[in-house]
Amino acid sequence: MEPAAVEARQQFLDALNVERRFSLNTLQAYARDLSQLVNYCDENELVSWSQLDPHHVRRFVAQRHRKGLSARSLQRELSACRSFFSYLIKTNVLLNNPASGIRAPKSAKTLPKVLDVDQINSLLEAVPNDDLEIRDVAMWELLYSSGLRVSELANIDLMDLDLSSRTVHVVNGKGGKSRLLPLGRKAVNAIRKWLAVRMDKVKTGEMALFVGKTGLRLTTRSIQSRLERWRKRQGLQGRLHPHMLRHSFASHMLESSQDLRAVQELLGHSNISTTQVYTHLDFQHLASVYDKAHPRAKPKKK
The missing domain is CATH 1.10.150.130 (Tyrosine recombinase, N-terminal domain)
Known part of the structure; x- marks a missing residue:
């Protein structure tokens, strides 16, 4: 061209x-x-x-x-x-949009994979063996506590936290949007434990909450790698990525509260249709319980 x-x-x-x-x-x-x-x-x-x-x-x-x-x-x-x-x-280069009205093939709808509460507990309640694992537990607790994206987790600075009011400020989320999120009690405790050892790890002037061996901000790839390592240590089956903790947060919140709008706000979705995928997950859970419990739904014994 x-x-x-x-x-x-x-x-x-x-x-x-x-x-x-x-x-x-x-x-x-x-x-x-x-x-x-x-x-x-x-x-x-x-x-x-x-x-x-x-x-x-x-x-x-x-x-x-x-x-x-x-x-x-x-x-x-x-x-x-x-x-x-x-x-x-x-910018007056074109008069019309040549892609207008053209559609790509439809993709099959796939529901996000989530961890159940027992799997979450197994992941989060393991005892850390060193300072970096103390950091890891704080990251996993924060991901699950507040439904963060992995990029949002990596970008959190010390000033974005208010542990006394149990809040975290996502300054620049997807689409440049910011949001203030609550922190769970266990996430606050895990972060306090990490902050107690962080000062010995961090390089002067680095404001990132989570830093690596170099004392500098962790990358999203490093976080993904640590979570996969943690999965293997805990003996969980299948691959595990940070977004699964966000999906699990959304699914468990919606299952307990039934408040779709609140979950939308917490996740930072601009369109509620994006959040509605978790209603399908919730229905799958209900349908599974129904099939196991209802006398007229159980399969006949041969």
């Missing part, structure tokens, strides 16, 4: 970063998705965005599908393209 077209793509990414304050992970995903579109244009000798029409976009989606891209990934790529084309319309 001509340099002006490639530059327009970079200007769009810069706008997402500055104006909409997208996270680094989201920006990298947009960049990857639009790189695929640029490659398609180069292969088909399209030098400017104005040459791209709905027919090309359909062929692009079909080509990506043939290469084995999942329906969910195709939906994400198409969404990135739509957003980019809308930006080009605003």
Whole structure:
């Protein structure tokens, strides 16, 4: 593509970063998705965005599908393209959005995996063997106590905590939104234990709540690695990732309170339909109890 077209793509990414304050992970995903579109244009000798029409976009989606891209990934790529084309319309590069009305294949709905209360207790009540494991317990308690995303956990600074009022301030959550969340009693106790040993681990000037062996802020990848290590130590089956603690928090809160709006606020979801997936999890639990308990639901004994 001509340099002006490639530059327009970079200007769009810069706008997402500055104006909409997208996270680094989201920006990298947009960049990857639009790189695929640029490659398609180069292969088909399209030098400017104005040459791209709905027919090309359909062929692009079909080509990506043939290469084995999942329906969910195709939906994400198409969404990135739509957003980019809308930006080009605003900047007077395009008159119409060539991706408008084009749909990716539907993906099968998958419910998030959650831990039951016994599994959570097994994970959180293990006795730490060293200072880093004291830190780990504080992280797992905080994830489950407040339903944080792993990126939010990694970004928490000391000043974001108020242990006396048992709150944590998520300053820059998904979409740049902030929210104030309650902290459970056990999470507060675990954090206090970590703070007592943190001062011997941290580098001067580092404000991150959770630091690693280097004394610097933990990365999300390091947190994921530590949780998987912790799972193996506790003998839990299957893979375990930080988001499962967030899912478990949401499912258990909704099961106990039945307050969908409150859970939406706690999770920081902008759309309640995102939170409603946990009602399906709750129904699955109820249906399982029903099948086991109701006299007319039990399978006949052979």
